[in-house]
Amino acid sequence: xxxxxxxxxxxxxxxxxxxxxxxxxxxxxxxxALRIEAYGTVDEANSVIGIARLYLDGPLDKAxxxxxxxxxxxxxxxxxxxxxxxxxxxxxRMTEAQVERLEAEIDEMNARLEPLKSFILPGGSxxxxxxxxxxxxxxxxxxxxxGLVHIEGEQVGEPALKxxxxxxxxxxxxxxxxxxxxxxxxxxxxxxxx
Numbered sequence: 001x002x003x004x005x006x007x008x009x010x011x012x013x014x015x016x017x018x019x020x021x022x023x024x025x026x027x028x029x030x031x032x033a034l035r036i037e038a039y040g041t042v043d044e045a046n047s048v049i050g051i052a053r054l055y056l057d058g059p060l061d062k063a064x065x066x067x068x069x070x071x072x073x074x075x076x077x078x079x080x081x082x083x084x085x086x087x088x089x090x091x092x093r094m095t096e097a098q099v100e101r102l103e104a105e106i107d108e109m110n111a112r113l114e115p116l117k118s119f120i121l122p123g124g125s126x127x128x129x130x131x132x133x134x135x136x137x138x139x140x141x142x143x144x145x146x147g148l149v150h151i152e153g154e155q156v157g158e159p160a161l162k163x164x165x166x167x168x169x170x171x172x173x174x175x176x177x178x179x180x181x182x183x184x185x186x187x188x189x190x191x192x193x194x
Contacts, residue, residue, distance in 0.1 A: 024080030039078040041141040052130035094159040124179035135171035
């Protein structure tokens, strides 16, 4: 068994009391830095997935469990930017294999669904409502990560960007699966309340 990546003996350290936090490289940055916003939003999506899982079991719950673990990998990846200086450890990075697994799971679930002829509104079952919320949070994480890429000197790995993009697709399809394989989807009716 590998040694743990982290050991948490004490939960509060007081090192962030002045509004800064440490990246995985040791560099201290403001807590509202875009990189912190990005991986904080990934953590938020993970938390919403945790709520959705309260209403699920079986293969979808197992897939979401894997995703929750992947999201910690993504947070670790974002937390440790390549600053061009040597580290005492090999930073954890997202991989193409993680992206490919998500794509395969999306394809498998989507094959069970009738094609959509309208957009759907977030809702239906409790699980679907939370999965749609997780989808929108993951889209926000993606926007923040893309914003980070456009800042000189910042970078985000290609597999990390692909993963967060596929994640929102996965969560959309998972929401339909949680809605009795689309039978409980709430369809958008354009202009219905004019």
